[in-house]
Amino acid sequence: MKLISVNDLSLQREGYFAFKHVAFSLSQNEIVGISGENGSGKTQLLETIANYEQADSGKIEYTPGVRIGYMPQNDPQIIEQTVRKYLEDIRCLSKDLAVRKDQLDAMVTYMKLAPYLDRTVDQLSLGLKRRISFLAAVVGHPNVLLLDEPFAFQSDETIQNMLSMLQDLKDNGSGILLVGTEQNDEISEILDSSYHFENGRLQQLQSLKTKDSQLFFSVHHNSIALTHDLVNYMTRNANGVVEMKVPLERKDAIIGKMIALNYQFEEAHDIEN
Amino acid sequence: MKIKVLLKNYLQFVFQDFLYLTLLFSIIVFGLTADHLLSIDYHEKYSLLLIGMFFLSLFSTMNLYHNDKVYNYYLRQKVNSYWSEVISQFLTVLILNIISGILIFIFSLILCKNIFLDVVGIVSLISVGFLGSSIATLFKTQWQKHSSLGQIGTLVFVYLALSGSVVSIFKNIEMIFPPLSRMIVSLHSNSSIIKLLPLAGQTFLYALILFVISWFIYKKNKKS
Numbered sequence: 001m002k003l004i005s006v007n008d009l010s011l012q013r014e015g016y017f018a019f020k021h022v023a024f025s026l027s028q029n030e031i032v033g034i035s036g037e038n039g040s041g042k043t044q045l046l047e048t049i050a051n052y053e054q055a056d057s058g059k060i061e062y063t064p065g066v067r068i069g070y071m072p073q074n075d076p077q078i079i080e081q082t083v084r085k086y087l088e089d090i091r092c093l094s095k096d097l098a099v100r101k102d103q104l105d106a107m108v109t110y111m112k113l114a115p116y117l118d119r120t121v122d123q124l125s126l127g128l129k130r131r132i133s134f135l136a137a138v139v140g141h142p143n144v145l146l147l148d149e150p151f152a153f154q155s156d157e158t159i160q161n162m163l164s165m166l167q168d169l170k171d172n173g174s175g176i177l178l179v180g181t182e183q184n185d186e187i188s189e190i191l192d193s194s195y196h197f198e199n200g201r202l203q204q205l206q207s208l209k210t211k212d213s214q215l216f217f218s219v220h221h222n223s224i225a226l227t228h229d230l231v232n233y234m235t236r237n238a239n240g241v242v243e244m245k246v247p248l249e250r251k252d253a254i255i256g257k258m259i260a261l262n263y264q265f266e267e268a269h270d271i272e273n
Numbered sequence: 274m275k276i277k278v279l280l281k282n283y284l285q286f287v288f289q290d291f292l293y294l295t296l297l298f299s300i301i302v303f304g305l306t307a308d309h310l311l312s313i314d315y316h317e318k319y320s321l322l323l324i325g326m327f328f329l330s331l332f333s334t335m336n337l338y339h340n341d342k343v344y345n346y347y348l349r350q351k352v353n354s355y356w357s358e359v360i361s362q363f364l365t366v367l368i369l370n371i372i373s374g375i376l377i378f379i380f381s382l383i384l385c386k387n388i389f390l391d392v393v394g395i396v397s398l399i400s401v402g403f404l405g406s407s408i409a410t411l412f413k414t415q416w417q418k419h420s421s422l423g424q425i426g427t428l429v430f431v432y433l434a435l436s437g438s439v440v441s442i443f444k445n446i447e448m449i450f451p452p453l454s455r456m457i458v459s460l461h462s463n464s465s466i467i468k469l470l471p472l473a474g475q476t477f478l479y480a481l482i483l484f485v486i487s488w489f490i491y492k493k494n495k496k497s
Binding site for chain 2: 051052075077078092093136140
């Protein structure tokens, strides 16, 4: 189910386009990534979706019941509360829809924030504040999560933990929009679709998860020996079954060739690299 | 819960900001020293304290809205409730004015055994502070979309508050002006703080009307 649809959205600032004719959608159980250079319009787009900016043209359609959790790039709020009190207050703002208290405690531990629970948020380092900001966006258990440069100033281990939390949220029905200057391989792995901002325009990148197909054929008494190009795709040949791994786009052509060589097509599975 | 989170945040803005505390302590020091420094009687001193209280609340409330705009940009989205926002702001300025009114009166050395005079003295100060806050609230757009309109509006209302009963051409319509100057003129003509009670009531009512008008104006703007 689609949660947010962005149609032909444009925003101008002081005569310049922050972004123009942007169109994409975010669905349940989906993680979308947007990358782009500094100043390319990513944050402005996110703020427009989160309702902080008014677009000049175009439309954003929100499915009724959508609740947005937003992690800004830079939150100017001065928080003179302890981490424990602040996160608990933010959790309580979402009332029954929020994660449970024990779940919040588990998240705090998982994000390695437990030693800082009794420290004032404002006294912590930028990296720790951003981890808290990440949790503050998540604890309300939103069905749309907008994250602006969530991995900045974080160690590889913390990024891994954040990615598993995002995967978990996705599996539980949330739609997540991740914005960053770059998306490395680790991050790209969890993205379902990816876009790149250039000159204010959003371009969809080819699926980052290259897909192959695993094909199974049974060998008959009249099967002919495989040609050289087909042998390259063969991964196994035993007990009268030939197993092949082929690029998704060549799947149909190869099945046709194998049938022409008198192999019986049994089954196919799409697999991600 | 939403009101609690915002109220805590707004009170932090007010009481941990140099502007409010500096102004408050300056007025308190003035109240303690004005008799000897300026050789004025307590009516004149109280008139100056009323004006001081008005500006203290005006500037502190303006500062509150400014800080709210700068620092609470994302917190407001998390709270996501217009009425929680305005109720918290209202409670904050109410607390600010009550504390300021009591402290300024206590340290003005006007405090006496006549409890009724003390209560009216404090209530009048609070009402004038409330008036300053309501003007800042009406023109909080100066920290939002229409900064010039907000600034000009504040200046006009401050002028009207101080001149309504003094400039002769306004005499016939002074009822519609903020009643600060009326209170001061009344104090000088009656020579008694106790007689300010009805005017303090009018000032409260006037300020409350400005607050209510502001709430609906900005609610409409928020929707559009």
